[in-house]
Amino acid sequence: MITVTSPQGLEFTRIHASPQTMAGKLSPQPYSLWISIVDADSVALRHKGRTIRIHRGDIMFGSTGTDASLSIDSDFEMLYIKVPRTLLHHRLLNPTLLGVGHLSASEALNDVFARFLTCVSKNLEGITAHSMRPIEVTVLEFLVSSIAPHTMIEAFGSSGKLMHYQQICDSIENQLKEPNLNLGTIAQQEGVSPRYIQKLFEMAGTSFSQYVRERRLEHCRSELLSKEHRHLSISDICFRWGFNDAAHFSRSFRIQYNESPRACRQAVFPQAA
Known part of the structure; x- marks a missing residue:
C-alpha cells in the first residue's frame, strides 16, 4: 500500500490485495467524499440493500459517514481517494446528499476520468506531494463535472x-x-x-x-x-x-x-x- 497526500489534503492510496469484502463507514471529518476505481473483473458495491455491479473502468463514490460494502472476488488493485470538506462543500452542495453510487465507464467523460485515475495509480510512487498540485486540480474539476449533475439536479428540480x-x-x-x-x-x-x-x-x-x-x-x-x-x-x-x-x-x-x-x-x- 502506498499513500500520497496533496498540498490541499486529497489523500491518494493505492492498494494491492487478495479477494475480500470491505464494509463500514469513514468518519465524516475532515473528509466528506471518497472516490475509488478497482482493477478487477467481479466487483459489487452494496448500499441500503441495493447491489451495484461495478465493471472495469467504473468509478465508485460516496459520502463519508455513510455505510457501504464492497466485495471483490479476485486479486485486485484499487486507487482510493479521500477529499476534504473544504475543497468540496461550496461546489458540490451538501456532500451528505450524495449517498453512494458509481460513474459508468460507458459515458465518455467518465471513461476519460477513469483512465486519468488509472494513470495516477500506476505512477503514484513517483509523484511527490509538491507535484500533486495539477493532479488535485484535475480531480476536483472532474468531480464537479461528473458527480454534481448526476446527484444534485434532483434536489433542486432543475x-x-x-x-x-x-x-x-x-x-x-x-x-x-x-x-x-x-x-x-x-x-x-x-x-x-x-x-x-x-x-x-x-x-x-x-x-x-x-x-x-x-x-x-x-x-x-x-x-x-x-x-x-x-x-x-x-x-x-x-x-x-x-x-x-x-x-x-x-x-x-x-x-x-x-x-x-x-x-x-x-x-x-x-x-x-
Whole structure:
C-alpha cells in the first residue's frame, strides 16, 4: 500500500490485495467524499440493500459517514481517494446528499476520468506531494463535472436552480472573511430576494447561516492543522475568517468537531500554545 497526500489534503492510496469484502463507514471529518476505481473483473458495491455491479473502468463514490460494502472476488488493485470538506462543500452542495453510487465507464467523460485515475495509480510512487498540485486540480474539476449533475439536479428540480445555487455559494466563498457578510448583502449582489436564497439552501438541506458558519469553521480547522499557518494564533485564525467573537467561535468549533480549537491544533502540533 502506498499513500500520497496533496498540498490541499486529497489523500491518494493505492492498494494491492487478495479477494475480500470491505464494509463500514469513514468518519465524516475532515473528509466528506471518497472516490475509488478497482482493477478487477467481479466487483459489487452494496448500499441500503441495493447491489451495484461495478465493471472495469467504473468509478465508485460516496459520502463519508455513510455505510457501504464492497466485495471483490479476485486479486485486485484499487486507487482510493479521500477529499476534504473544504475543497468540496461550496461546489458540490451538501456532500451528505450524495449517498453512494458509481460513474459508468460507458459515458465518455467518465471513461476519460477513469483512465486519468488509472494513470495516477500506476505512477503514484513517483509523484511527490509538491507535484500533486495539477493532479488535485484535475480531480476536483472532474468531480464537479461528473458527480454534481448526476446527484444534485434532483434536489433542486432543475439545472438552472442548481447553477444559481453554486453561483451564490461561490459568491459567499469569496466573502467569507468579511465579518459583516449576511443574507441581505448576498441577495442584493445577486439581484434576488433573501427568501429565494433561503429556499435554495433549504433545497440543499441546510440554511444560509449554517452554511456560512460551517464554511468558516472548515477553513479555520484547515489552518489550525496547517504547517503554513502555525505562526498564527487561534484568535488570529478565528478573526481572519469572519468570526468577531472568540468565545462564540470556540463554542461553535466544539459543537461541530467535538473538540476545542486548541485540542485540534495540539493533536498535530503538540508544542503549540
